[in-house]
Amino acid sequence: MKSPWKSTATTVVLTAALLASATPALAAADPKSAVVKPAVQAPLSYTLTQDLQVEIKTVVNEKTPDGTRLGAVVRIKNTGAKLVRVPEYEVRLKTKDGVEYKLQPSLGSPKSIQPKSQAELSYLTTVDSAGGVELGELTWVDIDVYVYPKKETPKLSIPITEVAWSGTDNAEIPSASVKKWGESFAIPSLDTPLEFKLSNISRNYEGNKASSIVQVLLTNPSKKREKLPDIVLEGKSGLKTYDSALVESGVALEPGEQKYVHFVIPTELNTELDAFNIVTTEKYINDQKEPVTYRVGRVHVLLPDKQSDALLIQGKYAFGEAMKMDPLNNLIHPDMSVSLVELHMEENEGDGFNTAIAKFRLTNKSSRPLGVPSFATDLVSSDGYTYSGSRQGQTSIRVLPNASYIVSYSYVLPASETGEELKLALYEAQGSASPEAKTPASAGGPDKDGKDASASDAAAGASLKGAVSFKSLLTAYKVDVQPQPESKDLFALYPLNVKVNLWDISAIYNLQQGYNYRLKLMLDIKQEKDVLIDRTFSQLQFDMYDSGGTLISSISHPFFGQNKLQNGTNILNFSPNTEELGYPITIKVYEAFENDKGETVKRLLGSFKQ
Known part of the structure; x- marks a missing residue:
């Protein structure tokens, strides 16, 4: 388990750049400064110089053992036709009570910007303020040190109008960053058009280890190829936070393409997750040339009160009808239909449990033989318990053209199960994968290699190693158990x-x-x-x-x-x-x-x- 926002609490703040409701402000003393009106959901862009536009990606307000770490990451765009140097303005965070803190630029930030391109600049400082600060605005100030007294000319001021993220241990989560399970959303602060939707969660048990596998649907609505940005999905259970590993690597989507990715979240055996944070890692290089990394929350996704309600169902099933399959699946051929034709449950006398048997009809609608798909199935009870199906031991290799074939599954259920309000889910079993854990450290100090890390980070990374089984949802329905026929002959x-x-x-x-x-x-x-x-x-x-x-x-x-x-x-x-x-x-x-x-x-x- 890893908790990136610990009692030494990372309190992360996203600025108005994350929120569509944010209100831009003109530069304090530059009459040429003007707000560039953004497109829908795009971060707000502000004029810094004639050729440079600035938008805020991240503002951090993080408690550490040494005080409070303040910082900002800004995205700067050169709209001109030639190389432009980044002005050597002071960047400051100003509190709501008027106190100003100077931020130090990262040694890794670029000094100039190529024409018609953009770059990210990172700033950090640590102040002795154990009680924390309440931020008001981010400012750029031109300092003329060649006159006495030195002259300060404000160039740009961007208000921090709302606290958009306060760390995972903060109960107050701004509504603009909270999403419901199954809701599609974009993350404008990441400068990506990709849309995200958490579409399924399943549990996997191997020995004494447990993990939750979250399936995320990616959509590329743009007209160019887009790569998946470097994000991490954190699982939350109460105030505990659990790290994840992305199973797929090198994910990219063509224009208009949709694709699934899967995050594996190791937990304790009895852990029930209730929410997820989508976080990114920001990097900063200090004056000692040491890298500092910290995480920033972007979106908070709530699970339903019962995790079983997170199963996105097609509706009530009518026996014999062709099931609607996820069109992105790689298991069920488009010319193969799958129907549930039987579902019976009965008590096993003297054994103390019930057995349910489901029969699926596979129909080949094509003019050539098709392979028999090996899908996984679960029955989910009305109170949220999941019972995995066991497939018949042997099946045919293929289904003949214009013919159907039957595959049976069995389920072991407790004797108390009534069979009412069941849900049936079909999955594409993905076998095993060996995901590489991405465990960016909290900014607690460099390790022996000069990288920020902590003991809990290392433990979390180790827990994610090795092969992990996972599966993708094909379809799900509400189903009724069929009554046993009364005819004796x-x-x-x-x-x-x-x-x-x-x-x-x-x-x-x-x-x-x-x-x-x-x-x-x-x-x-x-x-x-x-x-x-x-x-x-x-x-x-x-x-x-x-x-x-x-x-x-x-x-x-x-x-x-x-x-x-x-x-x-x-x-x-x-x-x-x-x-x-x-x-x-x-x-x-x-x-x-x-x-x-x-x-x-x-x-x-x-x-x-x-």
Whole structure:
């Protein structure tokens, strides 16, 4: 865990540049100074000289063990046709009670600006003010030291009209920087047109480690290629802050393109996140040529009260309809439709838990074979618990043209689960990745390499190393559990309807084996048109119980291949090899398949008792 705003509290302030509601001011003493009206959501730009325009990216007001660190990062633009030197004006932060603090320029800031281009200038100072300061404006002042007394001429003054960020441990967050979950937003202070939307969060457990994976949708609305700026997504739980790692690297979007990126946030096992900060790292080089870095909050995104409500759903699902998939997914072919055709839940007698079984129909609408997609699924209960699905252990490799194929998933749920108001989510499992943790340090002092760091930073970075599994949301719906059919002579297991026209249980005795039993079934099996089954499809499992309820024999028969069940007469032999003739005998009939964990999953279809 890493908390970049600790009790030694980074209090970060964004200026009016972040806020569309900010009010620009003219230069205090320069009649030529004029405000350049910004486009919608763009940072406000101010005239510093004839060719130079200034906009504020960051203002920092940070408590440290040595006092209060004050600073600013400004973006300066040369609108002229030739190289322009940066004026050697003093840059000051003025408090609301009139105190002025001189800021020192970074040794890394450029001294001149190329024509029709821009650069960032960084300024910092530390003052002995343990009680903190309340900032009022950022000013540029021309100092003439060749006259006595020295002459000061104000050149530009920009008001800091609102506190836009006060650190993660501050409960007062300005409304302009707060976004709801699923809301799209831009970050004008980063000088990027990219739009962001936090679209999904999932949990991953590996051993005794836990992590939250946040899926972020990027949109490039501009007419040129744009790179993802260097941002970090911090997870918040109360006053605790958790660092993240970006899984993807070198992310860039073409004009009009949309793309997902994923941030992995390691936490304690029982941690529930309630919000996220999008932060950036600012860099400064002091007079000793030592780099200082600090983080600045840009946007605060709130999670719903229940994290499960962060799942963006399509609405209420109607069984059999084609699910609407995320068009950006790389798993489900556009000519492949996915439908949920069955969802049943029942109690496992004596085991203390329930089992849910979902069947998905994959339909190939093209004229060529398509591969069977291996998606992950979750069931989310009304009280926010998530139950991951286990896929059937074996599937076909591909789906034939103009045909459908069935894939089954099983879920283990507590016995208290009622199955009401469930949500079903499908994911594209991304396997594992080894993201590089970006853990910019708080500005607490340089480490042995001259870089700002702290022990907690190093620990946070170490916790992010190694392979991480993550997944991208394909779609999600509200779903209802289907009631079990009441007919005793019709077994419905999509795409089959098995009608039992006649059944009979008889006993056979011989000296070597004792009593064995035979079940005679007259079946009428009907199969849904164009829905194909193969050896991977579910089987019927027949469990035989004696009069005391003890399981004495069990057999299975497929619907495909050797020893399959068929229309007409079927003779099933049970061999409990008992010396006593049981009466009554009960045979329970289940639909059964083996999931990818090697477990046999079954659903009760009916029973025979004789």
